[in-house]
Structures are given as C-alpha cells and as structure tokens.
Amino acid sequence: MKKNWWKILTVVLLFYVLVMGMVGRVPRQPILNETVRNLYFHVTMWFGMVIFLFTSLVYAIRYLRSNNITDDDKSAEFAKTGILFGLIGYVTGALWGSATWGDPLPKDPKIISAAIAMLAYFAYLVLRGAFEDEQKRARISSTYNIFAFVIFNVLIWILPRLTDSLHPGNGGNPGFKIYDSDNVMKPVFYPAIMGWTLLGVWITTLRVRIKNLDRKLSEV
Amino acid sequence: MIPLKRLVATVVLLLTVSMNLLAQQAASQEIEMADRLREDGKIWVVVGVIALIFAGIVLYLVRLDSKISKLEKKIH
Numbered sequence: 001m002k003k004n005w006w007k008i009l010t011v012v013l014l015f016y017v018l019v020m021g022m023v024g025r026v027p028r029q030p031i032l033n034e035t036v037r038n039l040y041f042h043v044t045m046w047f048g049m050v051i052f053l054f055t056s057l058v059y060a061i062r063y064l065r066s067n068n069i070t071d072d073d074k075s076a077e078f079a080k081t082g083i084l085f086g087l088i089g090y091v092t093g094a095l096w097g098s099a100t101w102g103d104p105l106p107k108d109p110k111i112i113s114a115a116i117a118m119l120a121y122f123a124y125l126v127l128r129g130a131f132e133d134e135q136k137r138a139r140i141s142s143t144y145n146i147f148a149f150v151i152f153n154v155l156i157w158i159l160p161r162l163t164d165s166l167h168p169g170n171g172g173n174p175g176f177k178i179y180d181s182d183n184v185m186k187p188v189f190y191p192a193i194m195g196w197t198l199l200g201v202w203i204t205t206l207r208v209r210i211k212n213l214d215r216k217l218s219e220v
Numbered sequence: 221m222i223p224l225k226r227l228v229a230t231v232v233l234l235l236t237v238s239m240n241l242l243a244q245q246a247a248s249q250e251i252e253m254a255d256r257l258r259e260d261g262k263i264w265v266v267v268g269v270i271a272l273i274f275a276g277i278v279l280y281l282v283r284l285d286s287k288i289s290k291l292e293k294k295i296h
Binding site: 029034 | 251252253254263264266267270271274278281282284285288291292295
C-alpha cells in the first residue's frame with residue numbers, strides 16, 4: 001500500500017478535474033464559449049504524450065547503456081501509452097475544431113506536423129514487430145527511438161511556429177494566456193496535467209508488469 | 221386625412237417594436253455561456269454520469285492491478 005499512494009493521488013486529482021472542469025468558473029470568450037473547458041482534457045492529452053515519449057527516450061538510452069532488457073520493456077510501453085494519448089488528443093482536437101474552427105481537420109501546420117510525428121512513432125511499433133531476436137529488437141528500436149523523439153519535437157514545437165497556425169502560441173498567435181487573463185483556469189489545468197499523466201503512468205506500469213510476468217513464464 | 225390619434229398610435233407602435241429589436245440585438249451580442257444549464261442545476265447530472273464512468277474505469281484498473289500483483293506473488 002505504501003508504494004501505491006500515487007495511484008490514490010491520481011484518482012483524487014482526476015475526480016477534482018472532472019467535476020471542476022465541468023462546473024468551475026471559466027473566462028467568457030466568443031467562439032470558444034464553454035469549449036474552453038477542453039483545455040483540461042484535450043490539451044492535457046498532448047502534455048501527457050510529450051512526457052511519456054520523453055520517458056520512453058530516457059529508458060531507450062538507459063537500455064543502450066545497460067543492455068538490460070527490462071529497460072527496453074519500459075521504453076516500449078511508455079511509447080505505446082504516448083501514442084495512445086496522442087491518438088486521443090488527435091480525435092478530441094478534431095471534435096473541438098469542428099465546433100470552433102468550423103472544420104475538424106483544417107490545413108493547420110500543427111495538425112499536419114502532429115500527424116507526421118505520430119507516423120514516426122507508428123514506424124517505431126512496426127520496427128519492433130519486425131524482429132524475432134529480443135536483444136536485436138531492443139538495440140535497433142532504442143536507437144530509432146532517439147531519432148523519432150528528435151523528429152517529433154522538431155515537428156510539433158519548431159515547424160508550427162515558423163508559419164501561420166490556428167493554435168494558440170504558434171505562428172505569431174498569442175499563447176493561451178490571453179484566454180485565461182485572470183488565471184481562473186490554472187488551478188484546474190495544472191492538476192489536470194498531473195492527473196492524466198499519472199493515469200498514463202499507472203496503465204504503463206501495469207503493462208510492464210504483465211511483460212515481466214510473461215518473460216518469467218517463458219523462462220520456466 | 222389620417223386622424224392624429226391613429227398616427228401617434230402607429231408611431232408609438234413602431235417605436236416599441238424597434239426598441240424590442242434593439243434589445244434583442246444587445247442580448248445576442250453578449251457571449252453565450254451555459255448559464256441556464258447550471259442555473260437549472262442539470263449540469264450536475266452530466267457531472268454525475270462522468271464521475272460514475274470514471275469510478276468504473278478506476279475500479280477496473282484497481283482490479284487489474286491486484287490481479288497482476290497476485291500473479292507476481294505466485295511466480296516469485
């Protein structure tokens with residue numbers, strides 16, 4: 001139970017976010033109206049994705065230094081959770097966009113970049129599936145992971161800022177701060193990032209444990 | 221010739237109608253939010269549904285977690 005305190009924190013944080021996200025006070029903005037609440041749900045998915053993919057990179061580098069196969073397991077599972085959050089972020093963004101921008105997938109540099117970045121990680125999964133030998137798969141996919149993370153960051157942080165974009169904080173647009181000028185959303189937004197990220201970590205640890213069990217069973 | 225009384229009545233009528241229109245325009249210029257929804261208290265129904273779904277997912281995760289823990293104990 002001592003090791004599980006953060007799971008309770010996850011549930012408490014997310015419960016708070018779900019309730020306050022629906023009934024809490026939000027700034028009044030034209031066009032956005034009540035959809036500004038998606039900040040707690042859609043935007044946090046992308047925050048979670050970046051955190052998971054970074055963790056995946058850290059474990060990939062650890063594997064390359066240690067050759068310990070459990071590091072590769074963790075790296076792969078964090079990447080998978082990151083991809084899951086990315087897919088959810090993409091779908092929720094399409095729904096939000098169809099209500100506010102009038103198009104689920106407008107030709108926005110950030111949306112296209114995100115799609116290409118996701119493809120780089122789909123390629124990672126395909127690459128992993130192409131190897132029979134465990135150590136070979138781990139070594140090559142860990143190396144690819146470093147490459148994919150660099151491409152991912154260039155695509156989602158740098159390129160959309162060089163051109164015009166609908167997303168706040170990109171292409172000369174002001175950041176999200178202008179929508180929340182009196183800081184009423186931050187007390188829900190920061191717990192939301194923490195809560196959703198912790199939920200993803202929880203799911204990842206479950207998958208890593210199943211992988212460990214599977215490995216132990218096949219050794220017997 | 222139109223009687224004066226009727227003329228005045230018509231002007232007053234037109235004015236009141238146009239005032240009404242002006243008032244409506246002002247109302248629509250305000251930013252719409254789901255105020256009524258929360259005034260009615262019905263938003264809590266949605267919050268309740270979301271909370272129940274979330275509770276279900278958490279329960280599922282907790283059970284999955286404990287099942288994996290049991291398997292780990294069996295194998296170690």
